[in-house]
Amino acid sequence: MSETLNRYRVSTRRSAELALLVGAWLIGVFAWILVDSATGETSLGGWTSLLSAGVLLLITHGVVRWQAPYADPLLLPSVAALNMLGLAMIHRLDIAAAQRAISNGSPMPTPDVYLQLTWMLVGLVAFMLVLSFVGDHRRLQRFTFTAGFAGIALLFLPLLPFIGSEVNGARLWINFLGFTFQPGELAKVALTIFFAGFLVTRRHSLALVHKKILGVGVPRAKDVGPLLLVWFAALLVLILERDLGTSLLLFGLFIVMLYVATGRRSWVLIGGSLLTVGGGLAYQAFGHVRVRFDVWLDPFADANGSGFQIVQSLYGFANGGIFGTGWGQGYPQLVPFAKTDFITSALGEELGLMGMIAILLLFAIVVERGARAAVATRDPFGNLLAIGLTTVIGLQTFIVIGGVTRLVPLTGLTTPFLSYGGSSLVANYIIIALLIRISNAARAPEVTDAELVLRQDGEGND
Amino acid sequence: MSELLLSILRIGFLIALWWFVLTVVSVLRRDLQAPRDAKPLTPARSGKRPSPRPTLRARKTSTQLVIVEGALTGTAVPLGSSPIIIGRAPDATIVLDDDFVSTHHARLTPNGNHWMVEDLGSTNGTWIDRTRVTTPTVFRPGTQLRIGRTSMELSS
Numbered sequence: 001m002s003e004t005l006n007r008y009r010v011s012t013r014r015s016a017e018l019a020l021l022v023g024a025w026l027i028g029v030f031a032w033i034l035v036d037s038a039t040g041e042t043s044l045g046g047w048t049s050l051l052s053a054g055v056l057l058l059i060t061h062g063v064v065r066w067q068a069p070y071a072d073p074l075l076l077p078s079v080a081a082l083n084m085l086g087l088a089m090i091h092r093l094d095i096a097a098a099q100r101a102i103s104n105g106s107p108m109p110t111p112d113v114y115l116q117l118t119w120m121l122v123g124l125v126a127f128m129l130v131l132s133f134v135g136d137h138r139r140l141q142r143f144t145f146t147a148g149f150a151g152i153a154l155l156f157l158p159l160l161p162f163i164g165s166e167v168n169g170a171r172l173w174i175n176f177l178g179f180t181f182q183p184g185e186l187a188k189v190a191l192t193i194f195f196a197g198f199l200v201t202r203r204h205s206l207a208l209v210h211k212k213i214l215g216v217g218v219p220r221a222k223d224v225g226p227l228l229l230v231w232f233a234a235l236l237v238l239i240l241e242r243d244l245g246t247s248l249l250l251f252g253l254f255i256v257m258l259y260v261a262t263g264r265r266s267w268v269l270i271g272g273s274l275l276t277v278g279g280g281l282a283y284q285a286f287g288h289v290r291v292r293f294d295v296w297l298d299p300f301a302d303a304n305g306s307g308f309q310i311v312q313s314l315y316g317f318a319n320g321g322i323f324g325t326g327w328g329q330g331y332p333q334l335v336p337f338a339k340t341d342f343i344t345s346a347l348g349e350e351l352g353l354m355g356m357i358a359i360l361l362l363f364a365i366v367v368e369r370g371a372r373a374a375v376a377t378r379d380p381f382g383n384l385l386a387i388g389l390t391t392v393i394g395l396q397t398f399i400v401i402g403g404v405t406r407l408v409p410l411t412g413l414t415t416p417f418l419s420y421g422g423s424s425l426v427a428n429y430i431i432i433a434l435l436i437r438i439s440n441a442a443r444a445p446e447v448t449d450a451e452l453v454l455r456q457d458g459e460g461n462d
Numbered sequence: 463m464s465e466l467l468l469s470i471l472r473i474g475f476l477i478a479l480w481w482f483v484l485t486v487v488s489v490l491r492r493d494l495q496a497p498r499d500a501k502p503l504t505p506a507r508s509g510k511r512p513s514p515r516p517t518l519r520a521r522k523t524s525t526q527l528v529i530v531e532g533a534l535t536g537t538a539v540p541l542g543s544s545p546i547i548i549g550r551a552p553d554a555t556i557v558l559d560d561d562f563v564s565t566h567h568a569r570l571t572p573n574g575n576h577w578m579v580e581d582l583g584s585t586n587g588t589w590i591d592r593t594r595v596t597t598p599t600v601f602r603p604g605t606q607l608r609i610g611r612t613s614m615e616l617s618s
Binding site: 023024026027030031034038074077081204266325327351352354355361362365367368379380 | 471477483486487489493548559
């Protein structure tokens with residue numbers, strides 16, 4: 001090595017990140033105040049929670065400054081804004097539940113917002129730990145097969161007796177020390193690492209080496225075998241657990257990563273046709289899939305039965321109109337599961353179309369920044385990992401918001417960062433930490449970059 | 463609270479939310495434009511952070527090789543007085559991770575006050591503008607050197 005690559009100096013924009021983070025927090029505080037004033041609720045506990053969330057976000061910003069000084073400045077504030085909006089909406093639905101309990105004379109339900117806040121804390125701590133311990137995302141490539149096994153094991157956990165638990169017909173949760181956790185959320189991170197690590201070493205042979213069988217090029221079993229094995233295992237588990245959302249998510253992730261790794265459009269076509277065939281078979285074979293499909297095609301056919309949830313959600317959006325009813329002034333509590341799967345319907349009602357577009361833009365920004373990190377990073381493993389993680393967030397958002405707005409059949413998934421649910425929040429913060437780590441490597445200037453190139457080549461990857 | 467105040471606050475919140483989103487978008491835009499505005503790091507500006515290879519930087523030659531197309535677009539490699547090897551191998555001076563680039567693809571050698579390009583027996587060829595480099599050729603500023611998916615130019 002004689003000369004070093006000399007990159008242009010680019011501002012790190014850490015101060016912009018700090019300012020936007022404060023802005024995101026203020027949006028959450030504003031929403032919280034509006035909820036309290038509209039519902040006539042004054043809870044002192046709310047203020048300490050908001051302050052602790054703010055302090056935690058500041059600490060996280062400090063850790064980013066320390067551990068990833070060149071990282072993308074927009075990822076963290078965008079997801080923080082979504083998280084704060086989600087907290088405010090969960091608080092608002094807590095108040096609705098409490099008011100209903102008072103009018104019915106039933107016992108007061110415990111508010112969920114404090115638990116969600118605790119999970120936000122756990123998520124941010126996980127974020128900081130991942131950022132601190134994964135100093136170089138390329139290290140993760142060593143754990144390719146470990147991550148694959150871990151992903152499958154995590155998916156299998158809820159099927160085990162004693163710790164697995166079933167909620168609403170889906171067996172996705174485990175009980176652990178009094179907490180319930182959805183291991184599938186972490187599994188998607190592990191499986192993304194596996195797909196990225198595996199595809200990066202086999203992408204050329206997958207794209208180029210074929211055996212002709214009946215005139216169709218078929219990749220060698222050696223190249224494609226482990227991939228299909230892990231993927232079928234994942235889908236099998238999900239069918240046993242009746243988790244349509246995660247199966248769809250993993251399937252889409254798999255197709256996107258194959259396409260990005262090999263650059264062959266045929267994978268997208270094959271994936272699309274497999275999805276159609278699989279969907280058709282599932283429709284014939286499983287009653288719950290048929291119900292979802294029929295409700296999607298005509299929710300009003302059984303508006304008080306199977307279509308109730310989606311019909312209430314559509315009424316909610318209609319009630320919200322363009323500018324929304326305002327925080328605390330709609331009836332989002334009428335939609336079943338408003339805090340989890342249907343939180344976008346609650347936000348759509350109270351913030352209206354304008355609020356929904358803003359929220360969708362925040363998701364779009366997260367996806368754009370993730371894709372940008374993927375394009376900008378030099379190492380092929382980083383490319384694939386970043387695009388995979390970005391796909392997880394983008395696709396999950398699409399599947400759930402599309403389901404709630406009746407664009408696609410409804411499959412249960414949490415809305416990233418908005419929904420009530422700890423496992424999802426923690427997993428998504430880990431995803432953002434990895435994306436920030438990759439974007440840091442992509443944006444770091446000259447010396448660091450040259451060293452990275454050197455180190456990568458020294459390891460002899462690919 | 464009065465109806466009027468509530469609806470003012472309702473719109474106010476949407477304005478605040480949109481203000482936040484648009485601020486994020488404006489930072490995003492500035493970030494995308496940054497490489498165009500930013501000046502290349504020169505020894506004078508990098509005074510704060512000591513360069514690890516001051517001897518090479520301090521050479522009298524001010525010429526650098528700028529990558530204008532390909533995965534490393536925007537990268538500038540300072541040219542000293544030693545030859546530069548471009549290729550896929552780890553020991554190449556400029557490592558191009560590209561299937562169309564051979565292990566040791568081409569060599570740039572200083573010769574007086576211009577640079578010579580030499581193809582090292584690559585599979586897919588080295589091109590200056592539209593002509594394939596078969597014998598050592600002079601690489602003039604303003605012409606483009608193409609290797610695989612990457613194009614580069616000399617600049618002062």
